[in-house]
Amino acid sequence: MSSPDRYAVFGHPIGHSKSPRIHGLFAEQTGQNLQYIAQDVPADAFANCLAEFLEQGGRGLNCTIPLKELAWRAAGRCSKRAELAKAVNTLLVEADGGLFGDNTDGVGLVRDVCVNLGLALAGKRLLLLGAGGAGRGILQPLLDEGPDGLVIANRTVGKAEQLVREFAGVNGRGAPPLAACGFADLAGQRFDVIINATAASLQGDLPPLPADVLEPGGACYDLAYGTVPTTFLCWGREHGAAVSADGLGMLVEQAAEAFWLWRGVRPDTAPVIRLLSAERGF
Numbered sequence: 418m419s420s421p422d423r424y425a426v427f428g429h430p431i432g433h434s435k436s437p438r439i440h441g442l443f444a445e446q447t448g449q450n451l452q453y454i455a456q457d458v459p460a461d462a463f464a465n466c467l468a469e470f471l472e473q474g475g476r477g478l479n480c481t482i483p484l485k486e487l488a489w490r491a492a493g494r495c496s497k498r499a500e501l502a503k504a505v506n507t508l509l510v511e512a513d514g515g516l517f518g519d520n521t522d523g524v525g526l527v528r529d530v531c532v533n534l535g536l537a538l539a540g541k542r543l544l545l546l547g548a549g550g551a552g553r554g555i556l557q558p559l560l561d562e563g564p565d566g567l568v569i570a571n572r573t574v575g576k577a578e579q580l581v582r583e584f585a586g587v588n589g590r591g592a593p594p595l596a597a598c599g600f601a602d603l604a605g606q607r608f609d610v611i612i613n614a615t616a617a618s619l620q621g622d623l624p625p626l627p628a629d630v631l632e633p634g635g636a637c638y639d640l641a642y643g644t645v646p647t648t649f650l651c652w653g654r655e656h657g658a659a660v661s662a663d664g665l666g667m668l669v670e671q672a673a674e675a676f677w678l679w680r681g682v683r684p685d686t687a688p689v690i691r692l693l694s695a696e697r698g699f
């Protein structure tokens with residue numbers, strides 16, 4: 418058999434990454450001959466590590482914290498969703514050696530929420546917590562689902578306001594109403610679905626939320642995930658959410674979209690999500 422095609426995920430830190438396992442399972446399932454490794458790459462080493470990876474014949478790359486903006490700048494050509502996000506999590510080496518950048522986070526989130534968890538977002542009031550790279554990446558795919566409105570709440574309110582300015586311009590009239598605020602401004606507001614795209618969970622922390630901000634029977638989704646339930650997933654369970662989930666499913670779905678871009682084959686995500694969920698036991 419010929420030598421496997423080379424793929425990798427770059428990030429810092431990267432030791433915890435489940436991506437090599439996920440892509441290994443996809444390759445096994447679909448019979449694709451590839452190798453996928455994780456490489457610790459701090460921001461100041463990105464340009465050199467990328468050049469080395471390409472010299473060695475690398476075919477595609479995932480980039481995670483803190484490299485998504487650098488990857489966007491490195492790409493010669495980008496998908497529309499990556500341009501809107503100004504962040505790239507997937508690089509494809511094209512036939513002419515050029516780099517095509519995509520952002521699969523948003524489609525990964527929407528597939529997990531709408532398909533795997535069976536939640537319709539159309540007509541719902543959405544609250545997005547956080548206005549960092551991930552928030553920016555998932556905003557357009559969320560708006561495309563046709564919610565009744567979407568409020569972005571962030572610790573640094575100016576960053577949420579900046580997102581509203583940019584995306585209101587893209588969507589124009591007739592699009593779901595989009596607003597920005599700080600956490601304190603959430604008092605008296607109610608939402609059907611709350612999506613946590615802050616990095617607070619990674620520190621075992623939680624944005625300060627009013628106890629009644631979630632409609633009874635609503636849904637909570639934390640982009641973060643771990644070996645134990647995240648702080649926000651627990652908050653949802655304690656505050657009457659009918660569904661409260663973390664970002665493991667999104668991780669697998671965004672990986673599947675990258676795999677599709679690289680290999681032209683769509684893996685079945687359900688058994689992979691089932692396996693990884695069973696391993697952590699919740």
Ligand code: NAP
Binds near residue numbers: 550615624640642667
């Ligand atoms: P980022 O660009 O560093 O943005 C961090 C965001 O979190 C900012 O909005 C920041 O607010 C806010 N924040 C940080 N600490 C906070 C705290 N203690 N209280 C309230 N807000 C806080 O990070 P990112 O790339 O957007 O990632 C955000 C989360 O999404 C991470 O947990 C990451 O693991 C997760 N993620 C998951 C997937 C997946 O596939 N499941 C994919 C992408 C990202 P300020 O603007 O005020 O600093």
